[in-house]
Amino acid sequence: MKKMFGMVVIVFGFIFILAACGEQSQEDVAEKLESTLESMEGYKAKAEMTMNTGQEDQKYHIDIWHKKEGFYRVELSNDQSEEGNQVILKNEDGVFVLSPELNKSFKFQEEWPQNGSQPYLYQSLVNDILKDSEAEFEASEDRYTFETKTNYQSNNNLPYQEVQFDKKSYTPVMVKVMDKDRNALVQVNFSEFNTDPTFEDGDFTMDKNMTNEAADASVSGDGEEEAETGTFSVLYPQHMAGSELVEETQVDTESGERVIMTFSGEKDFTLVEEQQEVVPTMSTPQMVEGEIVNLGHSIGALSDNTIEWTHNGMSFVLASDELTRNELIEVAQSVQGQEVK
Numbered sequence: 001m002k003k004m005f006g007m008v009v010i011v012f013g014f015i016f017i018l019a020a021c022g023e024q025s026q027e028d029v030a031e032k033l034e035s036t037l038e039s040m041e042g043y044k045a046k047a048e049m050t051m052n053t054g055q056e057d058q059k060y061h062i063d064i065w066h067k068k069e070g071f072y073r074v075e076l077s078n079d080q081s082e083e084g085n086q087v088i089l090k091n092e093d094g095v096f097v098l099s100p101e102l103n104k105s106f107k108f109q110e111e112w113p114q115n116g117s118q119p120y121l122y123q124s125l126v127n128d129i130l131k132d133s134e135a136e137f138e139a140s141e142d143r144y145t146f147e148t149k150t151n152y153q154s155n156n157n158l159p160y161q162e163v164q165f166d167k168k169s170y171t172p173v174m175v176k177v178m179d180k181d182r183n184a185l186v187q188v189n190f191s192e193f194n195t196d197p198t199f200e201d202g203d204f205t206m207d208k209n210m211t212n213e214a215a216d217a218s219v220s221g222d223g224e225e226e227a228e229t230g231t232f233s234v235l236y237p238q239h240m241a242g243s244e245l246v247e248e249t250q251v252d253t254e255s256g257e258r259v260i261m262t263f264s265g266e267k268d269f270t271l272v273e274e275q276q277e278v279v280p281t282m283s284t285p286q287m288v289e290g291e292i293v294n295l296g297h298s299i300g301a302l303s304d305n306t307i308e309w310t311h312n313g314m315s316f317v318l319a320s321d322e323l324t325r326n327e328l329i330e331v332a333q334s335v336q337g338q339e340v341k
Contacts, residue, residue, distance in 0.1 A: 026137035029144050029165075033126045036170045036195075042067040044197040045171075047120055047190045049076075051296040058296040058336075062120050062188070065197070071204040072113065074120065076299065086299045086310075088112075088292060091204045096285060097292060097299050099310045100210050102276050106301045106308070107285035112292055117150040117161065119175045119188045125163050142167050150177065154293050154302055154325050158185060171195065206285075232275050232314060234259050239334035241327050242266030269320030269331065276315045293329055297336045300329075307332045 024032070042065070049060040058078065065073040072090040087098040095108040118124035129135055132148040139145075144165045152158050162176040162184075171193040177186035202208040236245065243265030251258045256275030263269050290303035300309035306319045307328050318332050 024139065024144070026135070026146075029137070029139075029170075030129055033165065033170055034130060037123055037126050040068065040195055042197055042199070043122060043171075044192075044194045045120075045122070045190055046192040047188050049120060049186065049188045051186050051294070064120055065199070065203065066121070066123075067199055067204065072121070073204055073209065078297065087209050088299065089204065089206070089209055091206075093206070095292070096206065097301060098206070098209055102310055102313070103210060104276065104310055104315075105206070105210065105285040106288045108288050108290065108292060108301070110291050115291065116153045117177075119161065119177050119186060122172060122193075125161075125172055125175065128161065129163065139167075143173060144170075154291060155329055157326060169193070169195070232257060232273075234273060235314075235335050236261070237263075237271065237331050237334045238336075239330050240265070241269070241323060241331055243268065267320065267322040267327065269318065269323050269328075271331075271335070272317040272319075274315050276310060276313055295329070295333050297333070300332060302328065311336075 044066075045062075045064040047062045047064065049062055051058045051060070061077045063073075063075040065071075070090065071092075072088065074088040075085050076088075077085040085100065087096075087100065089096045089098055090112065095110060095112045097106045097108070099105070113121050113124055117128055128148045128150060129146050131151075134149070136147040137145070144167060146163045146165075148161055148163065150158055150161050157179055158177050159180055160178040160182065162174075162178065163172060164174045165171065166173050172188075172190050174190065175186075175188040176184040178184050234248075240263055243263040245261055246264045247260075247262040249260045251260065253274065258272065258274040261271045261273075263271070288301040288303060288308075290301055290306075293300045293302045293307070295307075295309060298309045298311045300307045302325065304325075305321055305323075305328070306317060308315070308317050309332065310316070316332070316335060318328060318335075320328065323331065
């Protein structure tokens with residue numbers, strides 16, 4: 001009997017030890033995420049991002065490349081966009097937002113991506129976890145889940161995020177960015193994550209990332225440009241921050257048309273829409289004193305009182321001395337969908 005009791009104690013003790021060894025604490029997982037990130041030479045990942053911050057959900061397909069020297073290439077494509085993909089690029093020359101289909105590029109004087117949360121970048125997710133001493137943690141059968149504060153400098157309407165990591169690889173599986181009521185307004189689902197990628201020469205250069213067949217095809221056989229001109233559908237903001245449209249002016253330009261809309265009310269602002277001319281040769285990047293913002297329908301360049309972006313062959317400039325940065329983003333996000341007469 002004593003022998004049997006001793007065996008039971010040993011067995012239960014062995015099970016307890018195994019269970020204890022298998023359980024990872026929040027600190028253990030955070031340290032493992034940090035060491036996994038530091039040991040990587042780079043990664044390639046694919047994800048789908050859904051944003052419901054506008055009038056209707058917007059879906060992006062995201063191709064993310066990172067090389068340890070601090071190089072990034074994030075390609076975003078939107079099924080509703082006719083202008084092709086946009087690329088956020090960081091190399092030794094700076095940070096850029098590229099619209100290859102239009103041969104248009106913005107150059108930013110900012111420390112992206114270190115200057116704020118980025119829901120599709122592994123290092124940003126890990127850093128947010130490490131910085132938040134009040135982060136919540138939960139372990140399920142196959143995932144580790146953290147809820148942390150975010151750091152979106154241009155948008156304080158998204159203060160929280162839930163990040164899920166695969167238990168075996170410690171790579172991200174899903175991210176939900178939430179408002180103050182914990183409603184998910186942005187969701188990123190990762191479908192692939194390669195921690196041992198290969199890169200080719202030029203993968204992070206402007207020349208290679210601005211090359212696209214559509215721009216080359218805009219030049220005819222004799223070398224003359226064939227830019228498409230004509231009328232375009234004017235888009236109006238669905239969210240007008242308590243103001244209303246008081247004046248709309250149409251101006252003919254070399255590339256087509258420009259529409260200038262003036263809104264007045266609680267806060268005045270101006271929206272300019274212009275048909276974007278496609279040029280066959282790469283132009284010099286436009287310098288921006290501001291930051292990169294995701295508007296749902298496209299990537300924008302935000303300065304103190306202006307947001308600029310391109311969408312479906314059009315360029316947009318929203319400007320106001322009265323709208324806050326959050327309000328500028330909200331109005332710009334709502335310039336989408338069907339035109340409103």
